[in-house]
Amino acid sequence: MTLQALRSSGAARAGADAAVGGGTTATTVAEATAPPSPALDQPAPDQPAPVLQVHDLSVAYGARRVVSGVDLTLRRGTSLALIGESGSGKSTIARSVLRLLPRGASTPQGRIEVDGRDLLALSDRAFRPLRGRTLAFVPQDPASSLNPVRRIGAQAQEAAALLGERDAGRRRELALEAFADVGLPDPERVYDAYPHQLSGGMLQRVLIALAVLPQPRVLVADEPTSALDVTVQRRILDLLEELRRTRELSLLLITHDLALAAERAEEIVVLRDGRVQEAGPARQVLHAPTSDYARALRADVPALNPDRLRELRASLEVRDAVVPAPEDRPDQAAPDGEHRSSGDVASAAAWASTARAATPRIAFEGVHRTFGGGAAGRAGVVAAEDVTFTVAPGTTHALVGESGSGKTTAVRMLLGLERPDAGRILVDGEPVPTSPRALRGLRRHLQLVYQNPFTSLDPTWRVGRLVCEPLDRFGVGRRSERADLVVAALDDVGLGAAFLARSPHELSGGQRQRVAIARALVTRPDTVVLDEPTSALDVSVQADILDVLVRLQAEHGLTYLFVSHDLGLVRQLADTVTVLRNGRVVEQSSAADLFAGPREAYTRALLAAVPRAEELA
Amino acid sequence: MRHLYLAYAGRRTGQAIVVVLLTYVVTFLAISVLPGDPVTSTLRNPENGFSEEEIARIVSYYGLDQPVAVQLWQALSRFLVGDLGVSMRTNLPVAQLVGAVVGSTLVLAASALAVALVLAGAIAYGAHRFPWAPGRSLLRSLPSFFLSVPTFVIGLVLIYVFAFDLGLFRVIEPDSAWATFFAALTLGVPVSAQLAEVLIAGLDHEAQQEYTSVARSRGLGEARLYLRHLLKPSSLPVVTVLALTVGELLGGAVITETIFGRTGIGSLVQRSVSTQDLPVLQAVVALAAVVFVVVNLAADLLYPLLDPRVRRVGSARSGAGVGAVGAGSAGVGSVGAGTPDGELESADVLAAFVADEQLAAVGDSAIEVPLEERVRVS
Structure with missing residues (x-):
């Protein structure tokens, strides 16, 4: 119900935006919201400019190569899904872009360009100003992605500080605005809470708010909803889509879920063992996959193959059908009379199974069952x-x-x-x-x-x-x-x-x-x-x-x-x-x-x- | 709601007092079953020169002619009103003997603690952030090196280098600032090793947590990251170890005081053991127990302040518990915002998952704010 309303109103809003706004904004919004059109199948000449380009990226952990020769292009205001199973290297690519690879991982080889600048050539010192402002990160597991011993407000202050705001009170206002923007009820309470006091869905909203607060250009979301319930997942994905439209964000979405990728991204890159298996517009990859792996992947997604x-x-x-009776158990009788054993005689078992056919298992x-509550009159x-x-x-x-x-x-x-x-x-x-x-x-x-x-x-x-x-x-x-x-x-x-x-x-x-x-x-x-x-x-x-x-x-x-x-x-x-x-x-x-x-x-x-x-x- | 924390503090304090009393009783019994009779060994020792009258007075004061149970009862009732008895060796009140030396030892132990904390912090941070990799591994192995060198070796080396060679202090002035510093260093180095060990492990663990990556992606500099994000969660185990090593500080003080020629609890213990001055020993053991218990109590009370999640565990265990701290202070910030303060409090005080489920329910239902409204804000 609400979800439907949410989606349709989102579309309405975007339409209005396109009508009111002019120039590039309107184009991007229309591009992003329009139901996939045939134009997407062939690269149109007026595509938005690339924001993030990865050329021939390779990453190895010690001697083990986990990413080999990956290319991808993320255009402004669009979303690209990087999909693969565990070990496919999708998170490694995301973390190479964000320069968050654990120590010991070798330096990524190749080129990662943002607006034409090669990130891999930058020193840590030169890279740091890009963090948060240009490249933002929404992690997989919201429960472990905020410091558990610090208030959410203290962590929000850090994000707001990236905008160069020197006044702590003003930074707090920015954080509260960002919380309201992502649909968090009661932003002040969230600001003062510790992470463990909020649900997973709320924490993921907090993390998204903190990521978009410094107005980044590229949002890298690493399985942003895989730890969440399905209805919460839908709301979070709607939110990301919404923010992408209203803020001209480009979204690099890492996921293992082909159905989700197809639903949420314009372009899909399918990875396996660190290599690109297939890349192209979402509909094409989903409905007319050219690689065997993408075909196999598609066949395994339950939601796409209900029967x-x-x-x-x-x-x-x-x-x-010829042998309907359950098999005999190699057993002795259950020691207690309370639970009926099927007996050790085959005929008895057969009889029992017939007799019980009407009895549900x-x-x-x-x-x-209620937990807690009681004592002080609190509802459990x-x-x-x-x-x-x-x-x-x-x-x-x-x-x-x-x-x-x-x-x-x-x-x-x-x-x-x-x-x-x-x-x-x-x-x-x-x-x-x-x-x-x-x-x-x-x-x-x-x-x-x-x-x-x-x-x-x-x-x-x-x-x-x-x-x-x-x-x-x-x-x-x-x-x-x-x-x-x-x-x-x-x-x-x-x-x-x-x-x-x-x-x-x-x-x-x-x-x-x-x-x-x-x-x-x-x-x-x-x-x-x-x-x-x-x-x-x-x-x-x-x-x-x-x-x-x-x-x-x-x-x-x-x-x-x-x-x-x-x-x-x-x-x-x-x-x-x-x-x-x-x-x-x-x-x-x-x-x-x-x-x-x-x-x-x-x-x-x-x-x-x-x-x-x-x-x- | 703050009274819940106070109730918790009160209960822990009560337990601490019981521990001190039990220590006193156990020490008394241990000493009384030891072979050797204090009357013959100390009082009748011609060197001490007690007259028969004095001996009779001391014997009746301690009830040394009474059964052990009666002696214990007498000693305990005196201890409860603060009377530590009279030294058998010097015939002076024990409280006066201990009082004369305790200050020196406390200064030494406190400075040693400070030295240990600073050193541990520096080693742990260096082990993580030292710009040169071999330097980092060297710093990582420093704690085990510190632990394997005996205290007296460290002390003697320090005296040799800084007193004799460099002349920074003179051994005949053991209470000068420099002499105290080096004594504290001697005592603090092994303690710092243990603290550094757990702090490094804690930082290792926290540095691998996802929130560290996320904080880094927010553009935090490394120094800020360590100071603001990693230090607090990593210091939780340090607090525990710290409370345990205080015993080591007191025990180690005996050796350090001897080496540096300081007059402190250490030298008092040394003299009292060699002369079987039981009332003094009894008092020193009780003092050590008090210090130990107080420090551990402080650690217990500090823990919930460092880690908000412990408040919840505490409340879950006690049925009421420490959750109040969080609720109280969280409530302050949200007054005037139409915040359901009561809701947060009750959620905080309820058992762990109950709190989560409730808040989750509140949050998820409230999330369905119509999109138009959210967009209007943005």
Whole structure:
């Protein structure tokens, strides 16, 4: 709603600007705001002048070359997106331009020109006046980009000082104006706050305000929204676009998100392993990529390919329709009566599965949970209020919401790590037990794959031990059998026995997450909770992991509870969806219905915020 | 809201007093189980020349003929009203003996501390900013070198060079300004090494943080960057180490005072140990405990002032806590701006994530200011 208004009013404003303003301003604004026109496909002769030009840039860390022979041109008042996966060298290029490379990185070779001056030829002393005034920087993670022990005002004073203002009071006014310009409510409170007192979205606005306050000519934004929620991301990107138009800023946008780049930039440069794979107008790169890599990248972006996994799932389901029963678990019965084991007799298991077909695998019934509050009559934070949903066996249910929506709390309650204040949580029709022993029995059948594979695996253990640990913990099988089960689990995720003796640090992010999945599946659980399982991974790796998850679901009849903020991903993977906001269920339906016609305004806002290049099609 | 900080300070002070009393009790018990009877070893020592009457008076004063528990109770009740007892060796009040020397030691320790801080700051900054790379690595290795040289070697070298060769001070005037300075240097060098070590590590860590890059991109000069941005967060661990090394300053004072011929706590301890003058030792240990506890208390109270995030942790732990400082001072700046002061306070006092979530909610909902309005401002 508001977003729509925001966008259309922005366009209106820009139009007015173009009408009122004259000369170059009008041209630039019109150029920037006009929906991509055919003129953009071929370089027009009246393009704005280049502001930043990079020629044949190479950077090496020691002997390792991370950027080789990169060329790019950023024109005045336009935006250029530098896109690539981790290790592609995109941040290194940004930091070479800003001269922020860590010590030990070799001096960049080539030319970086701003208005015809070669930055690489300048001494530190000669470069410093360009900082802030000519080249400004908006970093990736707003939470770590402001000094935590200094007030925001003190840091804003530094930015205002770049304008040569000698009076501290006047500098404060400039900072407050800049805060108001970027849409921060209550600039005075922001000025006096410490960084930890503000949300990520507010901090990113602060950082943008500080960057644009000294009126720079080029803004380098390094993944400016990847740490933010999707609706906040949209607002921040709108803001950057707005500032670019009104202030004739040129924007160098670093991102890993092709859809975002296509939506927000006029030109795209695709990088891989430090080399330019493809460069050109955004629409051309998106819709008619000439390089294999750009094509592969495009195919992996969930938002651009909503039905990719559906086809895979359909083919797998047809194949497996003959054997509908979940596999036997190599186990002994769960020790406690509270959680029903599937039994050790095959027929019993079959019977149980038939009997339970009508019973949802997971059911939340009117669950409430509030944190804090109480004592002094203060209202606590509501993490769950009357949360109700069910997940049928063998399906994927997505819990969707932004940070603070209560999705993590829901998962913690399901795993028995948190107790609901009211309401019931049922697993296979039985309430989640409270005793530690019974919980152990439950967790054997209810496994979790964590968000970040870089921190969820003990770095001192080898893969074999990591995957075997759940078997040891639950005492599954004999020692000799366990080794086979571990190898089988590793085979399942496409790694195989060769990985048994590897350490986590020898593995890539995607391999680590595969190990984490193998570890979750080795006890043959019915249900796996996937907590943002791919959010720390590159899109191409993410696509592989999703394939693995879909295949395993079909092979083992798994039920997934998929927690995510990424609606593109949810659309690909989920059968049913619950949208959460501030602990309340906003909307609930099948994924197909939700994405075809969201009923609630909030869901529509979430969907609208997903960068996708449909408008450009 | 400031009373919350005061409540925190009061609670920490109370804990500090308990620590001092416990130290006193433990020292008393430790001394009383040591072999050797002070009556025979000190009082009946012909060199000290006590008469039988005096001995009887001292024995009854200390209750040396009573059970240990009674002696402890007597000593403790005297200690509580500030009576440190009477020296067994000199028959003078302990308070008077200690009072005569404590000033000299405090001057020495305080100047040593100042020297250590300046030296540590210089070494750490040089290790980062010295224009010549080998110089930087040399400065980096300086702390370990300082730590590996014994105090007395440093002291003797300093005396040899500056007193005998250069004649800057005379060893027979140990309380002159130069003599005090070099004694402080002797004592301060090993302490500075430890401080420099953590300060360098702290600067290393902070220099890698993203906010350092962002501040640099704002055009900050290196000196300002270090002084304004990096020093404060890097000095947090230094405060902790500083509080711990104060014990070292007191212990090291014994050696330094001996080398430089100063009359201080060190020489008093030395004499009292060799003569088993228990009341004096007891008092010195209590004094050391008081100094140690006071310094650590100061460090605890300083921490929340240096790092606003600690205020939040403190408040989260105590349920009320130190958050008040931030809220109080933040509130001052925003009066008159129609700022919801109460909101900031409550958010600050609530547990960590609660505060964030609330503020985030406030901020995000309020961000949806119509664009026209924002544009009008710009």
